[in-house]
Amino acid sequence: MADQSTAPRKAAIYLRISQDREMDDLAIDRQREKCEDLARFRQWEVVETYVDQSKSATDRTKVRPAYDRMVSDYQAGAFTAIICYDLDRLTRQPRQLEDWIEAAEWRGLALVTANGDADLTTDGERMYARIKAAVARAEMERKGQRQRDAQRQRAHQGRAPKGMRPLGYAVNGDVAEDEATTVRAIYAAFTRPEHPESLRSLARALSGAQEVAGIAPRPKHSHVVSVERADARKAEGKEPRPIELDGPWSPSTILGILRNPRYAGLSTYTPKVAQPDGGRRRSWKAQILRDDAGEPIRGQWEAIVDDETWWAAQTILDDSRRITNTSGSTKRKHLGSGLYRCGVVVEADGAVCGKRVTGGPRGYRCAGHIVRSGAAIDDNVTNRIAERLSEPDALRKQMQAEHGPATRGIAAAISEHRARILRAQRDYDDGVIEGRDLKRNRDAAEARIAELEAEQLTVGRAGRLTPVLGTDDPASAFREGSLDLRRQVIDTLATVTLYPQPRGRRGFDPASVEIDFGEEPDLAEGRSEHHAELRDDLRGPQPLEGKLLT
Structure with a gap:
């Protein structure tokens, strides 16, 4: 058995360059040559070479994949020595350096540099490494501040920012x-x-x-x-x-x-x-x-x-009402896209897919499970939700209770504060008020809107359904409402599950669409036996026949 005391150290080489503008690897190759020469001089066995190309070590938020892999390998005992060209190639972060110094002091790690500026095997060299890292860090901070000052001055002068040109502008700033x-x-x-x-x-x-x-x-x-x-x-x-x-x-x-x-x-x-x-x-x-x-x-x-168009876009993007259901979906063109769920059973123990289906020009689909045409499904869902809204039962009363005077007052207050922002913006555009006045009005209104919206969420999910639940004829209001409003109503009242159309049957089968209003045991007990038959027939993904079923 070989004597462990005389066996050569297992070493890792770490190479890094912050930015390889030419992408020719020459700078990395120069580092590699010097490090390999040092390994041969010390008679160390190089077990791995880790390379991070065009990776900064100054910004602690930047990911260095090779560095992270090297740390993991060291912790796993893959090597006991590290060779790098210069200490700042390994790290420019004093905290990271302290980790390596601790490994040298307590775990016997040998860390040396090819330029001879660091060797953590002695206390004097460890002190020098700390000083060098601190000086390098300070210089990078000064350099960063100079760059930020130049960027800020450039922006205050109204000069075009540097970097990747945006769509519509040439590199020199002219309009493309x-x-x-x-x-x-x-x-x-x-x-x-x-x-x-x-x-x-x-x-x-x-x-x-x-x-x-x-x-x-x-x-x-x-x-x-x-x-x-x-x-x-x-x-x-x-x-x-x-x-x-x-x-x-x-x-x-x-x-x-x-x-x-x-x-x-x-x-x-x-x-x-x-x-x-x-x-x-x-x-x-x-x-x-x-x-x-x-x-x-x-x-x-x-x-x-122009300014008006840009600010109009910001108003739309900032409007929380762009969220049309609790899944977080944005404005859609299909009633059930991202809302209806797939009911195919995909496991032997009866687990249901449950994923939200996607909408397309011809209907709804869940990849590998369901392909359904949309018109008949949407008509069926619309009719059944409207029927439900027409019934003077506990569900209706519960939703109306949630949607009481307090909720209506919150919605009205939010609308008033949004109108205040628009009025201030128009006054600013017309030169009636100054920018500081606009900012004061906008900040105050937005802060109050945020408070009101938080309060609105505590009142209940029905808080935004005034155009339906606040009318004498909710069913008609639902049918005549916008797509966004109808989606909100469906998402609030029910869970809609789609099953594949049974094979060999022509025409739309209502039993292939399950609508669960969630609060009534008799609804679950009274479901059509057809649904049970469908679920029994759908154990596992069903092959799609390449065409949409009705």
Whole structure:
């Protein structure tokens, strides 16, 4: 058996570069060569080389996958020594350095650098490493502050921010008219009073999966920018970087376009410790720079949309009523999309799928389980909910009790405060009040709205169903209500479960749609035996026949 005292140490090499602009690995290779030479000199066995390319060690929030893997491997006993080119290649965080110093002191870790500036095997070298890490940290903080000061000065001067160009603007800040046309169409479709488009439908239109007036499909913007950058590098005689693949547009990208104040010609700056006013959804407005009089600072670039259009989009995005049901779904075009549930039994012990179905141009589906046409299902659900609303029973009384004078008063107060914000905005636009007055009015109104909405949630889920439950004829009000209102009513009153249409039967079978109002034992006991038969017949996923059933 080999003598453990004379056996060579098992060592790991850690290599890192903050930003490899040329993406040629030359800087990493230089580090690797020096570290491997040191390993041979010390007669250590290199068991693993960990490489983090274009990864910063200054920001503790940044993930370094190779570093994290190395820490895990060390804790598992894979090696007892670490070699890196320089101490700041390993870490620029004093807290992380202390972890390694503790490992050197108490667990015998040997940590050395190829440039000879650190060796944690002695107390003097550990003291030097601490001093060096503190000095490096201080220098990075000074550098970061200089960069932030320059960015803030640039923003106050109204100069275009640096970084990836947004859709609609060229690298030099000029308007790219072809893309700008798309940006204007996105704002117009999202803010139009009648039948506004959702974030999802706009993303699908840009991806070519759905038709929206005024919006033509186009490649994903990040793909276009990566192609431009690759072409620019080729023109400079450099090796192009990998090009991001084209693909479908994301609703989050559309949200970013609608939130970006740059399209309205407003200058922005994001402090390092920025606290958005009201959460992430309103953070763009918190970043708009204002002068001493409270007026927004205008950028030196051409606006693509006017202020009114941009602020109208913010009002829509900030409106909590865009949430149309308790699942958190945003505005939809189908009555049961994200609302109805799949009732297919997928396990031998009787477990039901239970996932919310998705809506499409031809109906509803749950992947691998259900494909159903939608019109007959929606008609059936609408009729049965309307019938339920017509019955003067305990459920109706309970919902009306929840929707008493207190709830109506809260809703009225919220509407009044929203109107106050709009009035202040109009007064500001007309020059009647200054920016500071607008901010004071808006902040006070939004704070009160937040309090009222929290109170509204404690009153009951029926708090927003005034247009139905507060009328003399709830059934008719439900039938004539908007899609959003009908979805809210259904989501509040019942759980709708879809089963596949029984094979061999033509026409819509009402028993394939189960509506559970949830509070009455007799409803469950009186369900059609047909439902039980359906569930018995649906043990496991059912093959789909490639066509929609009625």
